Amino acid sequence: MLKYILKRLGLAILILLGVSLIIYTLIRCMPVSFIDDKIAQLSQGGATIPEETVQNMKKLYGLEDDSFKGIIMGYLNWLKNLCKFDFGTSFKYGVPVTQVIKEHMGVSFAVALIATIFEFMIAIPLGVTAATHQYSIRDYVVTILVMIGISLPSFFFGQLLKDIFAMKLGWFPPSGILDGTQSLTGGALLLDYARHMFIPILTVVILSIGGRMRMTRTNMLEVLNSDYIRTARAKGLKEKKVIYKHAFRNTLIPLVTSLAGLLPSLFSGAIITEQVFDLPGIGNKAFQAMVAADIPFIMGYNMFLALLSVIGVLLADLMYAWVDPRVKLS
Amino acid sequence: MAEKHYLTGKEIRKIAKENKKAMMALEKEKWKKKPESEFLTTMKDENNILEIDNLNTYFFTDQGVVKAVNGVSFNIPLHKTVGIVGESGCGKSVTSMSVMRLLQGPQGQIASGEIRFKASDYKRDAKGNPIATGTDENGNPIYETEEKIYDIAKMPMNEIHRIRGRQISMIFQEPMTSLNPVFTIGNQLDEVTFIHQPGATKESAKAKSLEMLNLVGIAAPERVYNSYPHELSGGMRQRVMISMALACDPRLIIADEPTTALDVTIQAQILELLRDLKEKMDGSIMLITHDLGVIAEMADYVVVMYAGRVIEMGTVREIFHNPMHPYTIGLQKSKPTMQSDSDTLFNIPGNVPNPINMPKHCFFKERCDKCIKKCGGEYPQMIKISDTHFVACHLYEEGENE
Numbered sequence: 001m002l003k004y005i006l007k008r009l010g011l012a013i014l015i016l017l018g019v020s021l022i023i024y025t026l027i028r029c030m031p032v033s034f035i036d037d038k039i040a041q042l043s044q045g046g047a048t049i050p051e052e053t054v055q056n057m058k059k060l061y062g063l064e065d066d067s068f069k070g071i072i073m074g075y076l077n078w079l080k081n082l083c084k085f086d087f088g089t090s091f092k093y094g095v096p097v098t099q100v101i102k103e104h105m106g107v108s109f110a111v112a113l114i115a116t117i118f119e120f121m122i123a124i125p126l127g128v129t130a131a132t133h134q135y136s137i138r139d140y141v142v143t144i145l146v147m148i149g150i151s152l153p154s155f156f157f158g159q160l161l162k163d164i165f166a167m168k169l170g171w172f173p174p175s176g177i178l179d180g181t182q183s184l185t186g187g188a189l190l191l192d193y194a195r196h197m198f199i200p201i202l203t204v205v206i207l208s209i210g211g212r213m214r215m216t217r218t219n220m221l222e223v224l225n226s227d228y229i230r231t232a233r234a235k236g237l238k239e240k241k242v243i244y245k246h247a248f249r250n251t252l253i254p255l256v257t258s259l260a261g262l263l264p265s266l267f268s269g270a271i272i273t274e275q276v277f278d279l280p281g282i283g284n285k286a287f288q289a290m291v292a293a294d295i296p297f298i299m300g301y302n303m304f305l306a307l308l309s310v311i312g313v314l315l316a317d318l319m320y321a322w323v324d325p326r327v328k329l330s
Numbered sequence: 331m332a333e334k335h336y337l338t339g340k341e342i343r344k345i346a347k348e349n350k351k352a353m354m355a356l357e358k359e360k361w362k363k364k365p366e367s368e369f370l371t372t373m374k375d376e377n378n379i380l381e382i383d384n385l386n387t388y389f390f391t392d393q394g395v396v397k398a399v400n401g402v403s404f405n406i407p408l409h410k411t412v413g414i415v416g417e418s419g420c421g422k423s424v425t426s427m428s429v430m431r432l433l434q435g436p437q438g439q440i441a442s443g444e445i446r447f448k449a450s451d452y453k454r455d456a457k458g459n460p461i462a463t464g465t466d467e468n469g470n471p472i473y474e475t476e477e478k479i480y481d482i483a484k485m486p487m488n489e490i491h492r493i494r495g496r497q498i499s500m501i502f503q504e505p506m507t508s509l510n511p512v513f514t515i516g517n518q519l520d521e522v523t524f525i526h527q528p529g530a531t532k533e534s535a536k537a538k539s540l541e542m543l544n545l546v547g548i549a550a551p552e553r554v555y556n557s558y559p560h561e562l563s564g565g566m567r568q569r570v571m572i573s574m575a576l577a578c579d580p581r582l583i584i585a586d587e588p589t590t591a592l593d594v595t596i597q598a599q600i601l602e603l604l605r606d607l608k609e610k611m612d613g614s615i616m617l618i619t620h621d622l623g624v625i626a627e628m629a630d631y632v633v634v635m636y637a638g639r640v641i642e643m644g645t646v647r648e649i650f651h652n653p654m655h656p657y658t659i660g661l662q663k664s665k666p667t668m669q670s671d672s673d674t675l676f677n678i679p680g681n682v683p684n685p686i687n688m689p690k691h692c693f694f695k696e697r698c699d700k701c702i703k704k705c706g707g708e709y710p711q712m713i714k715i716s717d718t719h720f721v722a723c724h725l726y727e728e729g730e731n732e
Binding site: 135225226227228230231232233234235236237238239246249250253323324325326 | 491493500
């Protein structure tokens with residue numbers, strides 16, 4: 001087992017190298033450039049920037065050579081720094097990339113974790129009921145509600161909830177993560193965090209239940225039609241036990257596997273939702289950095305996600321072997 | 331008459347609407363709680379363990395109602411093996427599923443008929459819990475049993491676990507997929523004891539499971555007990571299935587093509603085992619197969635089914651030496667033999683009629699080579715040839731002898 005994990009981790013380094021090369025190339029192909037943007041901003045007031053300053057700035061940020069060779073050199077340079085665990089300094093935020101990620105990950109992680117827990121807690125029972133009462137009114141109602149959830153875009157639905165709960169009813173603050181006007185401590189601080197995070201979490205949960213519920217329903221239906229469920233019934237087991245012991249244990253296999261696949265999404269932040277509610281999460285920061293062509297930050301952020309994805313896949317495989325005795329890792 | 335193959339959307343919707351009404355009514359009835367008195371009944375003949383009386387099992391599809399079992403009646407006498415033969419889709423499995431109430435709802439439903447079964451159930455108090463009358467030398471409670479006759483077709487689903495596994499157990503045709511892949515054999519075997527033996531402990535359940543594994547000829551019961559199904563071969567899994575079926579000393583075992591999915595040498599072993607167990611166990615076997623050889627070896631009585639109806643039944647001797655119905659005769663002829671020099675195997679020409687639009691006349695008429703004028707009329711009644719031999723064919727009605 002340990003040998004298998006080590007082998008997979010070794011492979012992960014190769015994968016990450018490939019990913020970094022692709023991301024770097026793509027970023028350098030983007031039509032926007034951090035320097036051009038900055039120059040444009042500076043010259044908006046009517047001032048003219050001498051060409052020499054522009055060249056100096058490009059040199060400072062390591063963007064002076066746009067040729068193929070220059071891009072490769074830039075990549076190697078980035079890689080060299082990475083070996084020293086240096087992700088570089090963010091162009092936009094002016095602080096080390098790792099610091100930006102560290103500071104803003106907490107909010108995103110809290111939102112995503114709470115949302116995921118609720119998502120599973122609501123979607124799995126709904127999926128099981130829909131499957132065990134297939135084609136009943138219950139099934140149709142659940143399916144229709146869930147389809148509405150899947151089809152709504154988050155920027156629209158988030159805005160809608162914000163309008164209702166924050167603007168019209170005034171129950172929750174419309175944006176931000178903390179009330180800046182007061183200095184709170186202890187329980188009051190936690191409560192304020194909760195109040196701010198409520199609508200974003202609600203948005204994420206409602207929009208993500210659909211997929212998970214469909215997955216549970218489909219798996220459950222497939223399992224319920226299998227021969228061993230018939231055997232379990234023929235043994236004289238009560239229907240509840242048939243569903244919650246024999247069928248559910250088999251439905252869990254793909255669900256547990258998908259749980260491990262969620263690892264990167266826990267940390268990546270909900271880019272659009274964070275925009276809507278102006279949460280200072282990592283998704284929000286990543287979006288702004290992307291618009292500004294902040295190369296070190298985009299590289300650092302994406303590599304962080306790639307690493308989590310690789311670990312997530314490995315975890316999924318390990319969990320698969322754990323829940324399904326037929327799977328042997330070697 | 332022009333034959334219609336396709337239904338229009340409007341027709342399908344109309345059928346679906348009608349079906350839904352009938353289906354939901356039956357489904358509701360199935361789950362309704364009833365007092366025991368409503369499904370208690372009496373046997374017509376005390377020597378039978380199971381009496382199926384005019385059973386109709388329908389599948390409600392969007393193309394129409396499929397009458398998979400269409401007025402089937404036969405009996406299973408005590409300590410006897412009854413073989414049910416017929417081609418694929420003739421309703422033999424559906425009959426057995428009806429007896430176990432394992433039909434896939436809401437589409438599959440028992441529409442009418444009686445399935446009378448002589449059960450030996452625990453004496454129960456008003457709440458339905460078994461009454462202990464004392465303890466044995468090991469301190470385990472003893473429960474007295476009493477004979478009760480249930481109409482399984484009327485039993486509500488929340489009572490059916492009294493029958494399943496304990497009174498009637500089933501061996502399925504697919505041992506490869508009939509065991510739950512994520513639980514060990516031991517876990518699945520113990521479960522049967524836990525469900526049906528009140529007061530069973532972990533140790534007693536395990537002891538019983540190991541005893542059962544031993545009984546079905548598994549060489550290393552302890553090892554198999556701790557294995558997962560995928561670690562066993564097909565023959566081993568079928569043995570496990572059989573041991574599971576035997577765990578509670580059922581009065582009736584339904585073996586639904588137990589050897590179909592196995593290779594020939596294993597088939598012989600499993601049949602040997604079943605015959606062996608028949609001597610040891612105190613009950614009857616309902617053996618479903620399309621293999622006439624298996625029937626000849628195992629069964630005492632034979633029921634021949636065709637297109638959802640019983641067309642002939644009798645003792646194994648009568649069916650094999652004196653088949654009456656043209657279909658049974660054809661079936662016998664299509665059996666490969668060593669003596670024949672012929673390169674081609676005999677087959678009955680034609681096809682089974684469409685199960686949705688069954689004709690009024692004999693279902694075998696289009697394929698029969700002995701048709702007489704009367705065959706175009708009503709569906710033939712069961713005609714008594716001897717005390718045990720019955721056939722549904724106009725040829726044998728009085729005054730119709732050739």
